[in-house]
Amino acid sequence: MSVVDIGTQPAAANPARPPEHTGWAGLVVRDLQVRFGAFTAVDGVDLDFTSGAVHFLIGPNGAGKTTCVDAITGLARATGSVRLNGREVLGVPVRRLARQGIGRTFQTATLFENLTVLQNLDIAAGMHRSRWALLGARRRIDPAIDEALETTGLGHVINRPAGTLSHGQKQWAEIAMLLVQRAEVLLLDEPVAGMSHDEREATGRLLHRLKDGRTVIVVEHDMDFMRQFASGVTVLHQGKVLSAGSVEEVTADPRVQEVYLGSVPDVDHGSAEGDTAP
Numbered sequence: 001m002s003v004v005d006i007g008t009q010p011a012a013a014n015p016a017r018p019p020e021h022t023g024w025a026g027l028v029v030r031d032l033q034v035r036f037g038a039f040t041a042v043d044g045v046d047l048d049f050t051s052g053a054v055h056f057l058i059g060p061n062g063a064g065k066t067t068c069v070d071a072i073t074g075l076a077r078a079t080g081s082v083r084l085n086g087r088e089v090l091g092v093p094v095r096r097l098a099r100q101g102i103g104r105t106f107q108t109a110t111l112f113e114n115l116t117v118l119q120n121l122d123i124a125a126g127m128h129r130s131r132w133a134l135l136g137a138r139r140r141i142d143p144a145i146d147e148a149l150e151t152t153g154l155g156h157v158i159n160r161p162a163g164t165l166s167h168g169q170k171q172w173a174e175i176a177m178l179l180v181q182r183a184e185v186l187l188l189d190e191p192v193a194g195m196s197h198d199e200r201e202a203t204g205r206l207l208h209r210l211k212d213g214r215t216v217i218v219v220e221h222d223m224d225f226m227r228q229f230a231s232g233v234t235v236l237h238q239g240k241v242l243s244a245g246s247v248e249e250v251t252a253d254p255r256v257q258e259v260y261l262g263s264v265p266d267v268d269h270g271s272a273e274g275d276t277a278p
């Protein structure tokens, strides 16, 4: 069993929970449930992901993090409700979800390695172009691509085949593809896994650039990275929400400490028995 130092450092303010009235921007998940046969992988999960913040979804192996993201992005059959800016998106076919403003990255990059960065972004941008624009020869780079390159800092590698990029640059290119697709919600699955220290720092800064006008949700095992860059944290355990709040609140929660560190004296063991550490 590995032990992860969840620490108790202070963090940025916890994003407010959404008021019930309209006008709140972000992703609201209610009573999400995913079953695989008799096994319930996600069991009545409520999540509030405000726009303008970097939310981290953490939890031990098998907690249900990826399954939640799969359900939100239409890759796993689920019941419940997922609302983007008040609009129900659960059950929207995967191919239409990007147009609804929801995009995700995977742990393994999905770039066309033989194509240049620009060609990859061009393909991603194509889904938002009219047929006329696709038919016509474009004389200049799509402004959305320009903006994505600037945000991700990839302007100097646009003509490089994607396969020659560093590990970090590939993840940033994936994020750039979501930006050209005009994603309002970005779900990033372990974006800093395998990255160097400098790449992790750069990615953290990128997440905070991305959050302006967008909802950024990061599934992550790297607790140092979470402490440094999370606006808010939700901890999943055995398919349920164990704790949610600021980094400070969540890391001080005895139930979270128990899940990550093993048995902790004088806490209520009721909701966190049979724990495994990541």
Ligand SMILES: Nc1ncnc2c1ncn2[C@@H]1O[C@H](COP(=O)(O)OP(=O)(O)OP(=O)(O)O)[C@@H](O)[C@H]1O
Binding pocket: 036, 039, 041, 059, 060, 061, 062, 063, 064, 065, 066, 067, 068
């Ligand atoms: N297609 C599937 N069929 C059956 N069980 C599944 C399937 N996908 C996931 N599970 C199970 O659902 C549970 C949650 O898995 P999930 O991958 O969502 O966890 P996770 O929190 O993302 O874990 P990790 O951090 O290891 O990626 C696990 O017990 C897993 O074995």
